[in-house]
Amino acid sequence: MSQLITVSPSPHVFGQQSVKSIMTGVIVALVPAFIMSLFLFGIGALVVTSIAIVSCVLTEYLIQRFILKTANRISDGSAIVTGLLLAFNLPSNLPWWMIITGSVFAIGIGKMVFGGLGNNPFNPALVGRVFMLISFPVQMTSWPLPIASRMHYLDAATGATPLGIVKEGLRNGEVMSAIAQQVPDHMRLFLGYMNGSLGEVSAVALLLGFVWLLYKRIITWHIPVVMIATVFGFTGVLWLIDPLHNASPVFHILTGGVMIGAIFMATDLVTSPMTKTGMVIYALGIGIITVVIRVYGSYPEGVSFAILIMNATVPLINKYIKPGRFGKEVKHG
């Protein structure tokens, strides 16, 4: 025989999924939300998203090239996902240099300092976002109006988010029935006609992405469903007890970052638990912390913080929550 044959241990065949196909799948899942953001926030959405993606990918490339001096892995697409998710969590009128600062922080401090893909304990996009929220509190909480600001970037007219309106109203002693007049109705909230981060507003677009992620078997249902159900259940109880001073559970799951957080941020493979039970505990924690911050905290929104806090518990969850082993122990005499 003249041919050289390969000798390697089994298995000899492999599945189709790769890191790149997973990242591509996530990017595709974000397309509906991106289209909605272009429709609602126009040029601003395009500018902010482009800057975030380019600066995330470039940061990763430069760090790998000049600091780590390793082969560059930007083709796996994970930096693009981080850039997209960071942009989706920003207002569409944010100045370019702030976006670059946040992107460099997200990739540099959120991901590369830990060793790059797979090693970061916290969701890089959220690390970047929270860093920006703390550093640029004014710009990070001025929200362009949907539709009206389509042709504007830095000069977009702004207003408060529905969650902000509710927080402010309750603080001023108003009751929910009065506040409800100032926020869009449930249908508009579901479609995304509200002030907010450019990619988080449209629940329907994000849910489409969720279906895609499930279909492509990139994530399982556990984290999104449990997290959304927890927010719904917790706010539902508060609302039943005191409907005058608490927003309805439907309002809570349709506003702010609950949808994007549950479907795209909390499910980040690297920073979420490994077992199904672990995922349920983690998602439950995120839901509870989100509501606590929204209802009792000083910020109107708490999804980002809730996810980052629960990210910190993931190693502990993985250590103690094990998959059910096959076969109980047998005692050998």
Place this chain on the structure above:
Amino acid sequence: MSTTFAKGGIHPPENKLSAQSKIRDLQIPASVIIPLSQHLGAPAKPVVNKGDAVKAGQLIAKGDGFVSSNIHASVAGKVSKIEETVDISGYKRPAIFIETSGDEWIETINRDPALITSISLTGQEIIGKIGEMGIVGLGGATFPTQVKLSVPRGKKAEYLIINGVECEPYLTSDHALMLEKGEEIMVGIQILKKALNVEKVIVGIENNKTDAISHLRILAQKYPGTAVTGLKVKYPQGGEKQLIQALVNREVPSGGLPVDVSVVAFNVGTAFAVYEAIQKNNPLFERIVTVTGKSLKQPANFRVRIGTQVSALIEAAGGLPEDTGKIIAGGPMMGKAIASPEVPVMKGSSGILLLPETESKRGEIEPCIRCSKCISVCPMGLEPYLLMPLSQKALFDRLEEEKVMDCMECGSCSYTCPASRPLLDYIRLGKAQVGKIIRSRKKPA
């Protein structure tokens, strides 16, 4: 809802290319190489010398110890040498070389194909004879059958499970056997039933072999207590523990044996070999082997004498395709890649698979992205992503705690890993070390 095992599993492309191929007798080779280690346990001891004339079916090596097995000549001829040679395992092991002179079988073998249904031997006699005839588990583990039939004192077998799952992609030897030798298999099952003294028998077959399911179902009507169950197609359902769970919903304990849950399981091929041994006095010296591959001219199922070189099988199936990049003894999930097609077929060889060059190389290893797919597919509920680094760091006590010894090396984790990480390779290394540690602990001080 269709029946299957509870935890993990994957569904690789089935590629049963030779499913419609009838069993054909492979030409008797000019010489055979019969390894003395064809079973789990100690190698057999030769009872013939260089220069001796032997007939097909003649005992040429005797099982050495409790978990060992007799080996018989597969052709008539002259023993040309007894020396070490590389076998399918890749290791050099002793083997008996025979130059073929003809096809004379020992006189005791009944070569009449007529079915014999009545079983004259007692249970104990059956077990003894199965040992003599060199029967081992033909599903791949090659555990001596007489040992499995000897139920330990204090344990009782309640179910006999017959494994016709053939969950490995590409392989069809069991499928072909069930279609063509169904009656013999059924009688073989009755023999095993008698030896074990059990009432209930379940034959498990995956739903991608509906013809075999309906064929055996019809035959089973003649034998009370024998059920044939179709199973949802899922790998590794042919794993003994998975099949037992799928059929009788019992979990074999970690570190335990099927008999701990009152079950004993055999492959359909073993049931056929048992029929041949008990009813026809025919020792195990031939078996059905699938020769397959996408580029192969005629994927086929052959009846092959043990000791025939793999190259002869490939020739008979149309020759080695140009693009061959890997030759695998067994299926693509658990088979062994062999370095040369000159190695001989053994009792445990269920198939020869030729993979093209393009499918022979693994993907580039990427960082673990903690997608947890290895956990979801592990049928034993282990955490391959964790076991791999523990093995790399030689943390053997931690590996033992994490139940590395439960791993049956099905390869579902490596198959699924999107980052192409060599999970099973490192788990194997870890298992070997932990196994050594456990054995040294058991040794009396």
